[in-house]
Amino acid sequence: AAARAWWAWLLACVAAAWGRVAGFATEVWRIGADDPRKAVHGLKVGLSLALVSIFYYIRPLYDGVGGAAMSAIMTVVAVFEYTVGGSVYKSFNRAVATASAGVLALGVHWVADKTGEFEPYILTGSIFLLSAAATFSRFIPTVEALFDYGVTIFILTYSQLVAVSGYRVDELAALVQQRIFTVAIGIFMCLAVAIFVCPVWAGQELHLLTTLNMEELAAALDCVEDYFAEGPAAQPQARSDGYRCVLNSKDSEDEQANLAWWEPAHGRFGFRHPYGKYGKVGAAMRACACCVKALSTCASAEAPAPEHVKRLVRDACTRAGARCAQVLREASRSVATMTTSSRALSLAVADMNTAVHELQGDMRSLPSLVDDTMPVFTVASQLVELAA
Amino acid sequence: AAARAWWAWLLACVAAAWGRVAGFATEVWRIGADDPRKAVHGLKVGLSLALVSIFYYIRPLYDGVGGAAMSAIMTVVAVFEYTVGGSVYKSFNRAVATASAGVLALGVHWVADKTGEFEPYILTGSIFLLSAAATFSRFIPTVEALFDYGVTIFILTYSQLVAVSGYRVDELAALVQQRIFTVAIGIFMCLAVAIFVCPVWAGQELHLLTTLNMEELAAALDCVEDYFAEGPAAQPQARSDGYRCVLNSKDSEDEQANLAWWEPAHGRFGFRHPYGKYGKVGAAMRACACCVKALSTCASAEAPAPEHVKRLVRDACTRAGARCAQVLREASRSVATMTTSSRALSLAVADMNTAVHELQGDMRSLPSLVDDTMPVFTVASQLVELAA
Numbered sequence: 001a002a003a004r005a006w007w008a009w010l011l012a013c014v015a016a017a018w019g020r021v022a023g024f025a026t027e028v029w030r031i032g033a034d035d036p037r038k039a040v041h042g043l044k045v046g047l048s049l050a051l052v053s054i055f056y057y058i059r060p061l062y063d064g065v066g067g068a069a070m071s072a073i074m075t076v077v078a079v080f081e082y083t084v085g086g087s088v089y090k091s092f093n094r095a096v097a098t099a100s101a102g103v104l105a106l107g108v109h110w111v112a113d114k115t116g117e118f119e120p121y122i123l124t125g126s127i128f129l130l131s132a133a134a135t136f137s138r139f140i141p142t143v144e145a146l147f148d149y150g151v152t153i154f155i156l157t158y159s160q161l162v163a164v165s166g167y168r169v170d171e172l173a174a175l176v177q178q179r180i181f182t183v184a185i186g187i188f189m190c191l192a193v194a195i196f197v198c199p200v201w202a203g204q205e206l207h208l209l210t211t212l213n214m215e216e217l218a219a220a221l222d223c224v225e226d227y228f229a230e231g232p233a234a235q236p237q238a239r240s241d242g243y244r245c246v247l248n249s250k251d252s253e254d255e256q257a258n259l260a261w262w263e264p265a266h267g268r269f270g271f272r273h274p275y276g277k278y279g280k281v282g283a284a285m286r287a288c289a290c291c292v293k294a295l296s297t298c299a300s301a302e303a304p305a306p307e308h309v310k311r312l313v314r315d316a317c318t319r320a321g322a323r324c325a326q327v328l329r330e331a332s333r334s335v336a337t338m339t340t341s342s343r344a345l346s347l348a349v350a351d352m353n354t355a356v357h358e359l360q361g362d363m364r365s366l367p368s369l370v371d372d373t374m375p376v377f378t379v380a381s382q383l384v385e386l387a388a
Numbered sequence: 389a390a391a392r393a394w395w396a397w398l399l400a401c402v403a404a405a406w407g408r409v410a411g412f413a414t415e416v417w418r419i420g421a422d423d424p425r426k427a428v429h430g431l432k433v434g435l436s437l438a439l440v441s442i443f444y445y446i447r448p449l450y451d452g453v454g455g456a457a458m459s460a461i462m463t464v465v466a467v468f469e470y471t472v473g474g475s476v477y478k479s480f481n482r483a484v485a486t487a488s489a490g491v492l493a494l495g496v497h498w499v500a501d502k503t504g505e506f507e508p509y510i511l512t513g514s515i516f517l518l519s520a521a522a523t524f525s526r527f528i529p530t531v532e533a534l535f536d537y538g539v540t541i542f543i544l545t546y547s548q549l550v551a552v553s554g555y556r557v558d559e560l561a562a563l564v565q566q567r568i569f570t571v572a573i574g575i576f577m578c579l580a581v582a583i584f585v586c587p588v589w590a591g592q593e594l595h596l597l598t599t600l601n602m603e604e605l606a607a608a609l610d611c612v613e614d615y616f617a618e619g620p621a622a623q624p625q626a627r628s629d630g631y632r633c634v635l636n637s638k639d640s641e642d643e644q645a646n647l648a649w650w651e652p653a654h655g656r657f658g659f660r661h662p663y664g665k666y667g668k669v670g671a672a673m674r675a676c677a678c679c680v681k682a683l684s685t686c687a688s689a690e691a692p693a694p695e696h697v698k699r700l701v702r703d704a705c706t707r708a709g710a711r712c713a714q715v716l717r718e719a720s721r722s723v724a725t726m727t728t729s730s731r732a733l734s735l736a737v738a739d740m741n742t743a744v745h746e747l748q749g750d751m752r753s754l755p756s757l758v759d760d761t762m763p764v765f766t767v768a769s770q771l772v773e774l775a776a
Contacts, residue, residue: 046520077544132434156465251639
């Protein structure tokens with residue numbers, strides 16, 4: 001009996017473990033199936049690493065353990081990002097930082113060499129001062145936005161080159177030259193694979209995110225209609241949950257706009273595509289989402305407004321809500337197709353204004369809907385600006 | 389005359405350049421003066437780098453260009469973060485990733501060595517497959533939250549070790565051992581400086597952020613009072629801008645809660661401090677901030693409500709707003725002092741409930757204020773949970 005209980009327990013354990021593994025595998029598969037570009041990104045990283053290692057396998061350039069091959073591989077691993085903009089940003093930073101740190105290390109080493117016995121103090125002191133100053137500079141907003149990664153690489157390269165300063169200046173110069181050369185090879189392979197094999201553009205991602213967020217908001221606005229519908233308003237919450245992701249999208253928007261700035265012209269995105277405008281549209285949309293949230297909290301309140309009050313304003317409110325949603329949908333379409341001031345959008349805005357005026361005329365006792373429409377105006381005006 | 393014009397132009401240029409430099413210097417100084425810990429952080433990084441380089445200066449362990457010293461310096465530069473939690477997270481990831489990648493590289497190299505002529509294909513293929521799989525695994529939420537940095541280091545170490553596989557297995561074993569040893573030295577120096585020299589705890593930062601956000605919200609709620617005040621309501625906007633930073637604080641909160649999880653017990657923060665609760669309080673506060681935003685948009689609307697409507701509800705509204713602010717202030721104090729269910733807080737909540745019921749009884753025509761108080765209930769209930 002004891003043996004049987006033990007067997008049953010073991011089987012249960014195996015079944016449970018298998019269940020967890022299967023669940024995990026399903027989740028992983030779902031991530032890949034939802035967005036195959038993520039799987040492709042993995043393959044791209046593997047490809048560029050294999051290319052670099054083949055390159056060094058064919059031409060064994062390395063002198064001693066961990067010379068050029070290690071540096072080139074480190075470049076590929078560190079520089080390869082999901083979007084092209086990210087890769088270009090890191091490549092540029094790495095190249096500039098390696099070159100400037102190399103030149104500076106040569107200069108300091110030359111000076112220290114002249115002073116003779118003070119050499120170790122000067123070298124250690126310069127590491128301390130330069131890395132402290134560089135680390136602090138990362139807190140300056142401009143530096144953080146454009147050169148955060150570069151500062152890290154500057155500290156790293158300078159410290160490494162100075163730390164191997166048992167070597168003579170001309171050997172150090174050869175080391176610096178080799179370092180810059182290998183970094184260049186790594187960056188070249190990386191950018192080639194990132195741009196020519198199924199590229200993922202940060203600008204496009206940003207564009208898509210903006211369009212989708214507008215659609216979400218429009219769908220969330222339908223809660224107004226649900227609220228005023230007759231009968232039990234059972235599931236208004238389910239449809240209006242979209243505003244949450246709009247509210248939380250600020251950081252990813254900012255990051256992608258930053259990265260998109262580095263991207264070369266591609267597709268319908270020109271060289272000086274106004275990525276900054278997306279941030280403004282996003283801010284207007286978040287303001288709008290806030291109002292939608294207030295609306296939907298209102299609509300799903302436990303103590304609903306009495307039926308006769310509702311009936312008083314039903315038509316005007318439903319119309320205003322529908323027109324707002326319509327404006328957002330038109331705006332989303334206009335952004336998606338990148339058309340300047342589409343006729344449909346201005347028509348929809350005019351319709352919305354009429355509906356809002358009617359509502360304002362009808363009643364002044366439901367302020368939250370009235371000020372809900374103001375951010376929509378803002379979105380519309382920002383959008384006209386973007387389209388221009 | 390031409391020479392004088394030229395001189396004037398030159399002087400103007402110099403003055404402009406000097407102005408810009410001075411402005412930049414002032415900004416940098418302000419950043420340091422506002423939060424001296426940022427300057428201290430720079431000095432700490434400099435200190436640990438100087439320590440590592442002195443260590444290798446005294447005991448020249450390196451064999452060939454860029455051996456142990458380079459690896460140790462790279463560890464310090466990459467692992468040292470602003471908060472202790474960040475440093476521990478990266479140290480742990482780096483240690484585990486280096487060790488596992490080293491062991492795996494040894495194993496694969498041994499197998500490849502046995503197969504003879506297929507060796508280069510097996511090695512390059514393994515780099516391709518492993519790095520592709522590891523890169524893809526970074527998109528899995530669990531892996532991203534806990535091991536994102538470790539995966540990078542795993543790819544890096546494995547590729548580097550396999551790429552130098554011109555060496556025999558026993559030489560590779562020595563290399564792996566040396567790599568692990570130097571990483572350990574780097575991590576040790578790093579953690580020692582991070583923890584014992586003016587530590588910055590992510591948990592404390594998170595705690596402070598939550599407290600400050602509550603204060604901001606309470607201050608923003610005063611816009612209700614301004615709105616109902618007699619005379620020209622000129623500057624309600626200025627006081628209520630605090631909700632903006634509350635709305636945008638989600639990502640930094642999530643990040644700090646993640647890092648705080650790695651921190652050892654310190655001060656009043658025990659080993660299993662419920663950092664997850666801060667996220668819930670934060671979500672409740674963001675919902676609250678949304679309502680405050682809707683309120684303040686309402687209060688600063690261009691077409692204000694007629695004076696007689698205002699007078700009708702002034703007392704009840706002002707009282708409800710003030711009581712809400714009071715609850716938030718008490719909650720902030722209770723979080724700040726980490727007291728369990730303070731008497732003042734429950735008193736304030738009771739007061740607020742009374743005021744809200746009065747308001748509800750008075751009128752049902754101003755729905756936005758009524759549902760403004762609901763998130764406050766949520767905050768209060770979350771808070772009681774946190775305090776427990």
